[in-house]
Amino acid sequence: MFLRKDLRRVIPATPPLITSHGTRHSPETCTFKCGNACSRDAPNTSGNSYFGDLLRRALSRRALLGCGALSLVSPTTTAARAQEPGPREQETGRRGFAPVSPDSGDRVTVPEGFTHELLIGWGDAVLPGAPPFDFDRQSEAAQARQFGVNNDYCALVPLRAAGQWLMVSNHEYATEPLMFPDWNPEVPAEAHVRTTWMAYGLSVVLVEQRGDGGLRARVDGRWNRRITLLSPFEVRGPAAGSPLLRTSVDPAGTRVLGTMANCSGGITPWGTVLSGEENVHMPFAHADKVADPLVREGLRRYGFAEGPSLRGWEAHDTRFDLGREPHEAHRFGWIVELDPLEPDSVPVKHTALGRFKHEGANVSTAPDGRVVAYMGDDERFEYIYKFVSDGRVRPGDDPAARRHNKRLLDSGTLYVARFDGDDAAEEIDGSGRLPADGAFDGTGRWIPLAHNDRSFVPGMSAAEVYIFTRIAADRVGATPMDRPEDVQPHPVTRRVYASLTNNDQRGAPGLPAPDEANPRSGNRDGHVLELCERKDDPTAERFHWRLLLVCGDPESPGTYYAGIDKARVSAISSPDNLAFDEHGNLWIATDAGGRGGRNDGLYMVPLDGPERGQVQRFLTVPTGAECCGPVIGPDFVLVSVQHPGELPGASPQQPASHWPDGGSAQPRASIIVVRRKDGGPILGGDG
Template sequence: MDSRVGKSAATCRFKCGQACAGQAPNTSGNVYFGEVLRQVVSRRWSLKAGAVTAGALAAAPLTGSPRAAAAGPTAPGTAFTPVPTGTGDRVVVPEEYRHEVLIRWGDPVLPDAPPFDFDRQTAVAQARQFGVNNDYCALLPLRGRDRWLMVSNHEYATEPLMFGHWDPDRPTEEQVRTAWEAHGLSVVLLERAPGEGLPRVRTDARWNRRITLTTPCEVRGPAAGSRYLRTSADPGGVRVLGTMANCSGGKTPWGTVLSGEENVHVPFAHADAAPTAQQRAALRRYGFAPGPSLRKWERYDRRFDLGREPNEANRFGWIVEIDPYDPHSTPVKRTALGRFKHEAANVVVAPDGRVTAYMGDDERFEYLYKFVSDRRMRTGGSATDREYNQTLLDSGTLYAARFTGDGPAEEIDGSGRLPADGEFDGSGRWLPLAHNGHSFVDGMTAEEVYVFTRQAADRAGATAMDRPEDVEPHPYTGRVYAALTNNDYRGAAGAPAADEANPRAANRDGHVLELEEHGGDATAERFRWRLMLVCGDPAAPGTYYAGYDKSRVSALSCPDNIAFDRHGNLWLTTDNSGRLGNDGLYVVPTEGPERGRVKRFMTIPVGAEACGPVVEDDFVLLSVQHPGEVAGADAQHPASHWPDGGASRPRAAVVAVWRPDGGGIGMAGPSGA
């Protein structure tokens, strides 16, 4: 295990290229704006109960400091007994629930897919099978009762666990090409038969689809055709082969899926051999490393050799829009949303009909972003309207966030102790970076802002955060929630100190931020914010659970992905890799007397990460990523035998949880009432 962040060595190397070790790519020296301009405000916040229609964003003002009662009625959607801390090689759910694997790595996606054979994997087979290390999961309804399209991201390959005989110095071409096909996304049909509690995967020729690292993708938006995107294979800079490092994502109101390309630096080689000093500096800012790559892909495709194709790196790190309802459509990389290590993008419709996409850059000391469209969404529902809506993310304004605390700086000492006013909170501004062909950043063109968005946010003075991951607007209140996973280097020598938005030095457990746009308008340039959760061992003094009695909460560490249920509860997955037990899925009310009462709904096997929750009324889907990925494990010596048991090797999978008594998720009684 990595002694600093609790990760296994394999996860750190293959998933993020050891991004949490050593110096962070952000060396801009941006200081927390609260140290420059301290805005002391007299009004406090309160979170008033009540819901509005999704997209209306008429949120209650944040005035007053709420304190949840020590006891009270169980919030709807949270009526279950929390499961204990997980330690074994299994999935654990509350007693009245059941779970089952829907689909696992290597299972058929297309009807002509061969059966999975661990010892005889091929690229041809993998291109028809469910990919490896699935992360984000989305459900899109189809006409007819109980039919959905499920979209799953496949973030990365762990070759030592994937292949029985993988030599890191001499991977075979078939292994490399198989890994390419294991990346990307899977689209599969789910159907639920009458009377059944659980949907089933169908290998359907009409709907099912694989999108991989060899699938052609279009580049659209203001950076399409940029000189920084042109390569010898694509001199026009408008067509990229494939998508990779697909982490989390979001659904759009017009029925498409947005997939975030995150740790795109890992497969590339020889960043130090890029032809110009400017190129080398830009590559360093995104974490691209010198020398040969971990996976040696550059031996089989020159585009992964940055000494030969330095611009290929700039063709990844985008939000990719997928249309699951059109299996023949081409995925589109939306450049107006900027290029960085995208965890996800989540879209809400503003009161005037424009759309706003919220995004996080998942690395230490990186930034929160949003994009506001120029045009308004059409709601007619025709094919023409839907085609029009799929252009909304190509024209608008890109912003980065600056946070200001409202308490005295001396009260933020890095311990996580609350300031005298009882909360970590304050105000903030969205700093405009670019609007189509116009740059708001001194010394950078608009083209440069979109391709080198990190550098633009550096210059604009955005606030360096503790690994911003999933960022999602609440479906009823419009408040925006951001999971900040951790940052063990906060306050280290030469690194930014603790501040009110990131109040702990050596932040190993992360926190959850709650943001309200000015006037409840997602297009606004000002906002208020507070930390809802400061995660970790509830017995530790530097933790905070929205003021709720910490003796009654489940310990939560390293929040990652976010979802909401129909009751308005916030569901969180974790990525602590054993720091406080196995990872899992948690729920916490955002309103009412149980606001802040975190309850552990589910834990997953050893070495696995919980990802991409989908919470329906009567079932939950969870991605179980990289089971058994612990120090010393490989295909010959597996540390997990989940999900197939016995002496099997571990396989990432989507798990469904439901109640055989027909009750609703988190509801009291079998009727779900």
């Protein structure tokens, strides 16, 4: 791949900014993407305590964890940083770009000296024979051969030929009122429903580098694929075949049709792509008609609604009617593995990694060769997880090694995280102000939930742990977090970074209070957590953690930017997806919903040296759009622009955006390529 020292990474993103005003997420985005999750009560009512007082250790953290590299910045170092010159938003330093200003226009903004162009967008041809996209004449047959809607995560898997990759893109959700001019919310037409099924899933597209350094997507009959809601998937791992996964059309419980709500993901060391099924509760109807008490409790814990569904899919396929097929819901909410290098392979749903609202999964290889997958459950007061394989990576990319490695996620131990702060509870007052020791930090533990057919959760079988993972995590006392999304291991240092996007219910009556790992009441701006496991071993069950960023207005005393002078940073809110470049810098995409009338964007932040914590805005996306799926290469950046023009009052008759085609065109979610005009590296200077 293109990153030094196996810094292989493809990562998604989301939007930017800050102010006291609310988000501009349109009602359609909130409704059709996540079912208005932020406006209803969080499904976690477990009441898990914060364990700061219960688990405080007398041993020093360094002695226990061997993570001396995570020691706090000294006051001397902080003071030296504050004396460094350079006006806000204008320094280039090792970044090699001048940060862009906030923007609210219907356009992409990039730094001076950079350019961007469209790579592929919704409706563009993926498979041979695909017709040109026609917004007014969409069909199931056409969409099955075209690029899907609302692209999110994006990955590049290299082919042997230099300058060629297979790009894998997730298609998270459809906004039918903006997708079909004549969509009927009361009785959705079957043609619209079936076209939507084809717009979900994943696209695999051959991408190659042009002579001028740009990229182009190719229609290709050998490599390109569309994975949709009707594509077959194999179910593997310890819960495969469980009675809770069996349905009338799949009495064995080992084969599922389709994937949906695919949000973020990751690339494995063996060249496959992992994709997280997130808001899978959305299309299902009639949870109130389920009789089994355990299944009913599981549906409630995962946010499945009673009555008819929003999209009316149950009228066209009975599997979406839980009164008829109560176990169909259990067949979604997994980590999916797709092998783009084997176009005829059947993708897999991995039960060993647990079932919840997966943002994604990102893999690190331990010193002993075992693999560790880190995962976040994207909802308020949910948890951070990891999976440690039993087997070890076999080096090489020969067929035998790949066959072996593609079974590594079938067997291992699933864990959930519990965080312990090191400051007195009264110092965490919900304001975001630092405690006396100058940092939000502490220790923690990975609590085992299950190992293959063995459960570590009293009263639950192993299959129940994997299928109702949220309930299992509740029972063992995991720490409820502020919407844990991307959880990324650094490819070189092995430190783990987690984005906690926001949680406006933190500290509300009857809900978990602020704690050191989630230190603000009504947390609207989110934070980024940095975690170091004992002896830098990803398989360890103990870790040390601290907050790298407490996001929000840099002028607010309740924000923190790794100790750097906050006059030197770009304001950032609601961190969502994370990525690394070849120099080890962290890139953050945010999901602030256009807060303050400002568009979303992509940010870069160094993790070491005097610039550690100096967040800088690299680009912004068009009005109403979310910035997703960044891939950070040495000389180009890919960004997925999701749901452009989804603003209050928008409709096909009165679109709020005409990006990317301009004129009077309807907006289309798309992937763009950003590069320097002179063809040089994205990051100049001393790197």
